[in-house]
Amino acid sequence: MCGIVGYVGEKQALEVVVAGLRRLEYRGYDSAGVAVISEGRLEVRKKAGKLANLETLLGQDPLPQSTTGIGHTRWATHGGPTDHNAHPHVSEDGRVAVIHNGIIENFAALRAELTESGVQLSSETDTEVVAHLLARALPDVAGDLPRAMQAVCHRLEGAFTLVAMDPNDPTLVVGARRNSPLVVGLGEGENFLASDVAAFVEHTRNALELGQDQIVIVRADGVEVTDFSGNAVEAAPFSIDWDASAAEKGGYDLFMLKEIAEQPKAVADALRGRINAEHRIQLDEANLDDAVLRDITKVVVIACGTAAHAGMVAKYAIEHWTRLPVDVELASEFRYRDPIVGPDSLVIAISQSGETMDTLMALRHAKAQGARTLAICNTVGSTIPRESDAVVYTYAGPEIAVASTKAFLTQIVAAYLVGLYLAQARGTMFEDEIRGILADLADMPQKVDLVLDTVEPVRALAQEFANATSVLFLGRHVGYPVALEGALKLKELAYMHAEGFPAGELKHGPIALIEDGVPVIVVVPSPRGRAVLHDKIVSNIQEVRARGAVVIAIAEEGDESIVPFADHIIRVPETPTLMQPLVSTVPLQVFACELATVKGHDVDQPRNLAKSVTVE
Numbered sequence: 001m002c003g004i005v006g007y008v009g010e011k012q013a014l015e016v017v018v019a020g021l022r023r024l025e026y027r028g029y030d031s032a033g034v035a036v037i038s039e040g041r042l043e044v045r046k047k048a049g050k051l052a053n054l055e056t057l058l059g060q061d062p063l064p065q066s067t068t069g070i071g072h073t074r075w076a077t078h079g080g081p082t083d084h085n086a087h088p089h090v091s092e093d094g095r096v097a098v099i100h101n102g103i104i105e106n107f108a109a110l111r112a113e114l115t116e117s118g119v120q121l122s123s124e125t126d127t128e129v130v131a132h133l134l135a136r137a138l139p140d141v142a143g144d145l146p147r148a149m150q151a152v153c154h155r156l157e158g159a160f161t162l163v164a165m166d167p168n169d170p171t172l173v174v175g176a177r178r179n180s181p182l183v184v185g186l187g188e189g190e191n192f193l194a195s196d197v198a199a200f201v202e203h204t205r206n207a208l209e210l211g212q213d214q215i216v217i218v219r220a221d222g223v224e225v226t227d228f229s230g231n232a233v234e235a236a237p238f239s240i241d242w243d244a245s246a247a248e249k250g251g252y253d254l255f256m257l258k259e260i261a262e263q264p265k266a267v268a269d270a271l272r273g274r275i276n277a278e279h280r281i282q283l284d285e286a287n288l289d290d291a292v293l294r295d296i297t298k299v300v301v302i303a304c305g306t307a308a309h310a311g312m313v314a315k316y317a318i319e320h321w322t323r324l325p326v327d328v329e330l331a332s333e334f335r336y337r338d339p340i341v342g343p344d345s346l347v348i349a350i351s352q353s354g355e356t357m358d359t360l361m362a363l364r365h366a367k368a369q370g371a372r373t374l375a376i377c378n379t380v381g382s383t384i385p386r387e388s389d390a391v392v393y394t395y396a397g398p399e400i401a402v403a404s405t406k407a408f409l410t411q412i413v414a415a416y417l418v419g420l421y422l423a424q425a426r427g428t429m430f431e432d433e434i435r436g437i438l439a440d441l442a443d444m445p446q447k448v449d450l451v452l453d454t455v456e457p458v459r460a461l462a463q464e465f466a467n468a469t470s471v472l473f474l475g476r477h478v479g480y481p482v483a484l485e486g487a488l489k490l491k492e493l494a495y496m497h498a499e500g501f502p503a504g505e506l507k508h509g510p511i512a513l514i515e516d517g518v519p520v521i522v523v524v525p526s527p528r529g530r531a532v533l534h535d536k537i538v539s540n541i542q543e544v545r546a547r548g549a550v551v552i553a554i555a556e557e558g559d560e561s562i563v564p565f566a567d568h569i570i571r572v573p574e575t576p577t578l579m580q581p582l583v584s585t586v587p588l589q590v591f592a593c594e595l596a597t598v599k600g601h602d603v604d605q606p607r608n609l610a611k612s613v614t615v616e
């Protein structure tokens with residue numbers, strides 16, 4: 001939530017900062033603002049709404065030239081999405097400008113303290129208190145902004161990334177982080193701060209990870225990192241393994257369409273280099289200790305939203321392959337209910353961004369109970385993998401659209417690799433069984449490609465159902481999390497009532513929702529898999545059809561037995577049962593994307609949402 005950019009160098013700061021904000025807008029788009037230092041003064045422009053509104057304002061009321069600047073794109077928490085709540089916030093004396101991502105939990109007490117001492121606050125945000133506190137701290141530390149930042153950070157509770165500037169030191173930008181992301185871009189004669197490397201990857205691919213409770217002092221010719229007490233610390237350098245074009249639309253109208261189309265490659269990349277010449281899984285970079293894996297007695301997956309659906313898919317596979325019990329927990333619930341995990345548990349945190357606060361807090365709770373932790377993550381160097389004992393990256397490339405697509409497919413692949421690795425280490429499967437499944441996985445990029453080639457009829461269907469008031473999704477076995485994912489996509493993009501159900505559960509209540517013309521999308525299991533699952537879902541289809549539902553079946557090529565029972569059939573290639581989510585999800589992504597487009601919604605930036613949810 002919220003995107004942050006800071007720049008010091010030789011270029012025009014405003015151009016660098018606005019370009020960075022454009023790449024970070026996926027993080028929040030309720031308002032945007034920038035500040036530069038010119039002739040010893042702060043110059044600020046900010047505007048409610050998307051970045052385009054700020055750009056219009058900058059056209060009408062240009063900023064002076066400057067080589068030091070900061071910028072922010074906001075997902076509102078404290079205070080509505082208005083001009084005066086937009087960041088940057090400036091202290092009363094005009095001395096300090098600050099931008100912030102996170103929530104300062106003790107802001108009410110700090111605000112009361114400032115008000116009592118006569119400060120007039122001009123916004124409803126938690127952030128503004130930091131600007132005033134920094135300005136008040138400066139005289140005590142001889143006007144040294146990094147030391148003022150140390151003093152203020154000691155007073156803050158909650159999650160924050162802060163970036164601040166002081167016109168008295170116009171070639172300096174200072175950042176601080178606790179529980180929220182901040183990375184440093186290292187250029188030639190210029191340096192950058194940002195919530196995500198996407199903001200500066202067009203300028204440099206060299207970056208520094210910042211750790212928890214660290215302050216970074218950024219000038220054009222160097223970067224220093226300290227802890228909150230001013231002690232120097234070593235920050236870990238890393239290089240960004242993708243270029244700026246990967247975060248462009250590349251000829252597609254929407255990031256989501258591009259990311260849907262990238263799925264065959266993303267699945268192939270998630271598998272690449274992980275199966276050796278002896279057909280054994282090697283997850284070298286994961287740092288998995290086979291002896292530890294042999295001792296665990298349960299697996300717990302913690303994740304949110306789409307990532308939790310990937311975990312639910314993986315549960316079916318990992319339990320089947322390893323005979324270990326697998327619990328899948330919504331991360332936001334996990335730590336508040338006294339979960340039973342300990343040294344014999346493997347806790348797998350799945351997260352595209354690696355910054356989701358609910359997942360991070362659940363991970364920390366699991367670690368505190370002594371659990372072994374493993375991250376499945378897409379964003380190299382982000383907090384969740386950094387704080388886990390082991391990591392398996394998904395290598396899906398940057399995912400910009402708020403609605404997750406290629407991240408979901410690659411999370412399933414990565415979780416399957418972990419499951420098979422567990423089976424290999426624990427000896428719960430024969431090697432030829434593992435080889436067979438790896439061969440199935442290796443076929444999946446081509447099968448996903450086939451789905452994309454034949455997905456056109458889904459667009460026509462989406463148009464047909466654009467006026468539906470509710471859409472239900474049914475599935476069984478691994479088709480159930482796929483149904484949940486289809487419903488989530490439709491809710492977040494088309495703003496329609498949509499729900500996913502296990503098909504067998506329908507008659508225990510939800511079937512009352514069925515009336516004439518309600519579209520019901522059914523993920524049909526392969527008739528070649530466990531035949532009973534297929535037969536049962538055919539019965540469930542008949543139950544809803546008898547009550548007036550219009551049934552759209554996502555069914556395998558060659559499954560003719562479904563023809564008499566469905567009003568529409570979307571075909572996917574023949575695929576083993578556990579691989580089906582990798583093909584059957586794709587038409588549901590296209591359905592939601594098309595329906596939202598027909599309704600005129602902003603598909604890449606749906607209302608009220610942000611890509612990376614860094615508040616609890």
Ligand code: AGP
Nearest residue numbers: 305306307351352353356403404
């Ligand atoms: C789904 O389309 C959403 N983007 C959302 O549910 C997302 O999967 C969830 O917020 C978790 O994000 P993460 O993978 O970055 O942790």
